[in-house]
Amino acid sequence: MTTEKPRQARLPMVSSDLTVKTAWLYYVEGFTQEQIAEKLDVSRV
Numbered sequence: 001m002t003t004e005k006p007r008q009a010r011l012p013m014v015s016s017d018l019t020v021k022t023a024w025l026y027y028v029e030g031f032t033q034e035q036i037a038e039k040l041d042v043s044r045v
Contacts, residue, residue, distance in 0.1 A: 018040070025031040025039065037044045 022036055022040065025036045026033070031039070033044050
């Protein structure tokens with residue numbers, strides 16, 4: 001008998017991609033939150 005580990009819920013890939021892109025712009029490229037919001041056409045809220 002094998003014991004399976006419970007699966008962890010994953011965010012949709014689209015959300016994950018947006019998170020990575022946002023983090024890259026902030027930490028690597030040095031963009032401000034306002035610049036990122038404008039570039040990605042999203043609200044800062």
